[in-house]
Amino acid sequence: MKTILDLTYNDAKEFFLKEENYFSVELPEYFIFQGLLENLDKELLNKDLKKDLGTAIKVRDLDDVNYKILNNKDGKLSWRPFQLIHPAIYVNLVHNITEENNWGTIVNRFKLFSENTKIECHSLPVTENKEKSAKENQIYEWWQNVEQRSILMALEYNHVLHLDITDCYGALYTHSIVWALHGKEDAKKSENRNKQEFIGNVIDWGIQDMSNGQTNGIPQGSVLMDFIAEIVLGYGDLLLTERLNEKDITDYKIIRYRDDYRIFTKNEQQSAEIAKELSEVLSGLNFKVNNGKTISNNDLVLGAIKPDKIHWIYNKRKTENIQKWLLQLYVLGEHFPNSGTLYKEVKHFLDWLKRREDSIKENDSEENKAINHPDVLISILINLAYNNPRLYPLVTGSISFLITKIEDVQYQKDIITKIRKKFEQLPNTNYLDVWLQRLTLNIDKDLSYSGKLCEKVIGNEMPIWNSDWLNIKIKKLIESTSIIDVDKLEKLEVSFSESEINELGDYDKLFS
Numbered sequence: 001m002k003t004i005l006d007l008t009y010n011d012a013k014e015f016f017l018k019e020e021n022y023f024s025v026e027l028p029e030y031f032i033f034q035g036l037l038e039n040l041d042k043e044l045l046n047k048d049l050k051k052d053l054g055t056a057i058k059v060r061d062l063d064d065v066n067y068k069i070l071n072n073k074d075g076k077l078s079w080r081p082f083q084l085i086h087p088a089i090y091v092n093l094v095h096n097i098t099e100e101n102n103w104g105t106i107v108n109r110f111k112l113f114s115e116n117t118k119i120e121c122h123s124l125p126v127t128e129n130k131e132k133s134a135k136e137n138q139i140y141e142w143w144q145n146v147e148q149r150s151i152l153m154a155l156e157y158n159h160v161l162h163l164d165i166t167d168c169y170g171a172l173y174t175h176s177i178v179w180a181l182h183g184k185e186d187a188k189k190s191e192n193r194n195k196q197e198f199i200g201n202v203i204d205w206g207i208q209d210m211s212n213g214q215t216n217g218i219p220q221g222s223v224l225m226d227f228i229a230e231i232v233l234g235y236g237d238l239l240l241t242e243r244l245n246e247k248d249i250t251d252y253k254i255i256r257y258r259d260d261y262r263i264f265t266k267n268e269q270q271s272a273e274i275a276k277e278l279s280e281v282l283s284g285l286n287f288k289v290n291n292g293k294t295i296s297n298n299d300l301v302l303g304a305i306k307p308d309k310i311h312w313i314y315n316k317r318k319t320e321n322i323q324k325w326l327l328q329l330y331v332l333g334e335h336f337p338n339s340g341t342l343y344k345e346v347k348h349f350l351d352w353l354k355r356r357e358d359s360i361k362e363n364d365s366e367e368n369k370a371i372n373h374p375d376v377l378i379s380i381l382i383n384l385a386y387n388n389p390r391l392y393p394l395v396t397g398s399i400s401f402l403i404t405k406i407e408d409v410q411y412q413k414d415i416i417t418k419i420r421k422k423f424e425q426l427p428n429t430n431y432l433d434v435w436l437q438r439l440t441l442n443i444d445k446d447l448s449y450s451g452k453l454c455e456k457v458i459g460n461e462m463p464i465w466n467s468d469w470l471n472i473k474i475k476k477l478i479e480s481t482s483i484i485d486v487d488k489l490e491k492l493e494v495s496f497s498e499s500e501i502n503e504l505g506d507y508d509k510l511f512s
Helices: 009-016 034-044 049-053 087-097 100-113 134-155 175-182 199-209 223-246 268-284 307-315 322-335 340-363 374-387 389-405 409-423 430-440 452-457 472-480 486-491 498-503 507-511
Strands: 067-072 079-084 119-121 159-164 253-257 260-265 295-297
Touching: 009 087, 009 100, 009 223, 034 087, 034 472, 049 087, 067 389, 067 430, 067 452, 087 100, 087 199, 087 223, 087 472, 100 175, 100 199, 100 223, 119 223, 134 253, 134 260, 159 268, 175 199, 175 223, 223 253, 223 268, 260 268, 307 322, 307 340, 322 340, 322 374, 340 389, 340 498, 374 389, 374 409, 389 409, 389 430, 409 430, 430 452
Parallel strands: 119 253
Antiparallel strands: 067 079, 159 260, 159 295, 253 260
């Protein structure tokens, strides 16, 4: 399967400049970024972003260059920021990374990272082909080369140790990108620290520019940042290989998917030795192992499959009763909150609702239109989402079909009011507001929602990103290029369309 590393520098540039890779977090389909990216691609080509297009204001002095979408993480007090990277910095980074010589440097470093066949990485961004999208290919890549290969390891090994990194993106030290691409010794030489020819420096500076000068953490929410994380994690694979070779540890296999490691050995002691070396490598890169998610298992078949998936295999009961189906999902969410299996199964429920609706339209059968107690079903879904915030898009999509089964328009509005009041108890629900706005646009147009993205939907001209550090021409281009597809907005119905539903199902939600 083709990964990003199989692309030419020109094709890699085209890949990163696709809007779905610029912001990979699920948004309603009327948000569009492709036109903005293409306009900036033309304007910034062969130009120095700060020297040619900047102002006296230093970009690093601004703390709102990127737009942060705060999302409640666990239905409690934790939260996670997704970031819409300032499009000018994003496009400029893509230009630099995919310049022919720089792209060659990056590809060659990854060849070095992957020389040890005992450590396999299967999380590099995969590209689309005629049969499948990049997202579908990524799902297959995980299933085939992580889960299935893990089961296959049971033929050779007797023990597997699962571990991952705590807050990988938030902890990533930006200088480690330079170490990864040019070697730590060369990167730290005084004459190389400001070397423009080092693409690692350029990436490091770009991330600092968008982060108020901070060197800890990279933004979450784009395939480009996923790729940059892979540069550092791949370097970690190289360092781990060197340490294991020094200690003459040879009988093992490690399968890595982003910051998730599966260490296969003959016994628990060998796994512990490798885990110790890995922990020290990661510590040197400013990472910490998440002890709460470290799992040791002598059963490689069951150990290869995530616990939430095993639970669902054992406990799923086929039922024709919609409420019982939702209660099964609710119980799954109680046992394994925010899990990939929960996300996948709620997506199945949404797909079923859509197929049911289409069948009703085709057969025009009044008898099949009714759904018993749709308000009760909505209540179950809302409480499921309350404790599992990654389900927000899927739950609002499901409710979009159920709420139309309530004939009393005022009762529909009352339910929406209750939903909003319930979620007011949670902090940082900007992301939820984006999806609640989509749900209610054709139910109650007078409802208002906070956050710049929601305001853009109703025509507010407030800029999303702070562009005061850019000259008037580029600033005006960014602020005047619409990120809302007005035609799609006008054609919206209460119930989600087929295209909207097909866009949901982000592979990261399935496997994280």
